[in-house]
Amino acid sequence: MSTFGLLAQVLEIIAAVLAAPLLLGWVNQCRAWLQNRSAPSLLQPWRGIRKLFHKDAVLAENASALFRTAPYVVFGTMVLAAAIIPSMAMHLPLSIAADWQSPRC
């Protein structure tokens, strides 16, 4: 596991997390354009996230601890999937965890 590989891995994770809301923003833009509306900014989902972080969380009275943990687990596994799939660089250190291409082949 080279330093370069590790760097590429970390960069890819950061890029995936930062760019994911932009993809949603772009889809929303396209949808708006197709419907002849003026589109929201590409950064609108990021603004939405910022707004949500300023709101209170409200839990139902009978919500269990599972309800609190599930979003983190889902987010973590999504980021893990993004980290394994080679999108910015090949031969990432983590890609070995799932169907790595052997150096011999």
Added chain:
Amino acid sequence: MNLSFCIVLLAAWGAIGIAGLARARSIEFVGRLLFPLGALVGFALALCALTSFALPPEQLVLPIGLPDLPFHLRLDALSSVFLMLLGITSTGVSLFAAGYFRKGEGTPPGLLCLQYHLFLAGMGLVLLADDAYSFMVGWETMAISSYFLVVSQHRLPEIRRAGFLYFVMAHVGALCILLSFGVLQGGDWQLTFDSMRGTELTPFTASLAFFLALTGFGAKAGLVPLHVWLPEAHPAAPSPVSALMSGVMLKTAVYGVLRVTFDLIGDPAWWWGLIALALGLFSAFYGVIFAAVQTDMKRLLAWSSIENIGVIFTGFGLTVIFQGLGMGALAALALIATLYHCLNHAVMKSLLFLGTGAVLHATGQRNLGRLGGLIHRMPWVAWLTLVGVLAIAGLPPLNGFVSEWLLLQSFLFTDEVPRPFVNMLLPVGAAVVALCAALAGYVMVKFFGVIFLGQPREAALADAHDASLLERIGLGWLAFACIALGLLPVQVIGLLDATSFELLGATLGQRATEWWLLAPTPTGAASYGPFAFLVVAALIITATLYAVSRLYHRRVRRGPAWDCGFARLDSRMQDTAEGFGQPIRHIFAGFFAVERELPVPDDLAPRYRVTVSDRIWRGAYEPLGGLVSRVADLFAVLQRGRIAAYLLFSFVTLLVLLALVL
């Protein structure tokens, strides 16, 4: 050495069982002393089996049994896998049972203890037997003791009925197995497995022996269409017994099939595998769609067992195909997937059955429509069951994923099969396995969600209590086994390789050098590192938690659930077990026999009722049962109840026989 130790452990189980009779009505003596001792014996058995993988096969002749028919016993790598499975599972189940059996359960606890430990010892004997005689003794001990365990609440007529069905199916199966051994022994009536290994079989007799064994063991394993006893017997039995039956007893049938096919017959024909594969795929599919529409939690798990047995037989079928066509490395891959799935299913299904047992004790309900919201009342049971649910749904990094992944990997290489027709059909099999895995996830969401999440559907559920300490330890042990089998696939496969080498002469080998990285396929392109998954996911989640805690003001309010302005939200508005299964019932309508009772519009107390039943039961078993009883009625003419008539029959028989002989 290890073999003698195993025999001592099985004898210890027998002794514990008999000791239960000493103070048969004392829950303290039986529950707090004997069952934990039994768990200890199980643990020792698991350790003993674990160390005997690497050793050469051991044989021993015990001078018990009939004159000239001593017990031949043998411990080899195949027995070791299943003994390990028996040991690990029974440790957890016995610990749970120690806290589970209480007063008023029908059979007195001491007698239950005897039946339970004889059941365990019988299964152990089946796994160690090296001749048909001791095998059948073990097999019948297992069948009869489990029959008594199933009917432990024999005052209820439906439980007696379930027990009877189980008993009949077990004996039809046993007959087929006996006939199969009869074909295999090759004429000299040496019933030892050693002589069977040496027998030269013609293709016809080999096929006959294989299909008799497949039928016999299939009836025990619950292979469709011989599965009908399973959804009846599992809910009827007390939960620890259901756990053992589903977790271990079904696997002894898999053991039997593997033993007969690869050890006693030796060189299987590839087309047998095709039939086993087709039966396995159909069982997997049939089991999972029926599991999706069940409303009784134990019946749901029983159908899910049929699904998993189907997956195991699919792997077995692939192994036979590959081995029959001389593709050793791929056969090893499929065999290891099969054995791994046996181990996995044993621990996870036992865990789930014990979880339902704890729920049943706490609430007295098996009906999913009367449960709900139990995660608040029974957090231990809920979280430990969640481990089993995630494992059986096949999610990494738990164990269910590993074996299903291995099975799908072995399907990926079916394009190397040199039969074009088979080659064309096998990808359909892979698709069916994938479908079943996805539907199994759906079933488990239903199982966990309806029991533990949401609002309680009955007021009485507010009094539910969590499992006792011993029960928690039992559940915890099995959950731990699920996690360990999921995280250490390389080590487990290292053990199973010995079995594969013994049966097939080929091993999977390990293409990667790291201890945490599984790379099982011949080309080396496929890999799986569960630790990497776990560690990186944990790191990311920790980082996310940290980021959220820094960015967020952490104000959390508790309020009533949002009801969309409808002011009276109650538990009846939640998704129910019927509602959750409805799409499956609709999509696969052709497979179910559905009866509906719909309310008329002006009904003041409307009732809506759906009964889903098994077409195979209606179409095959009911006519067959009717036929048997009609034939029996014909013979009943002979039964007059007068001793003179019976004496006459004996006399006539004697005369006829004499006439024949002279």
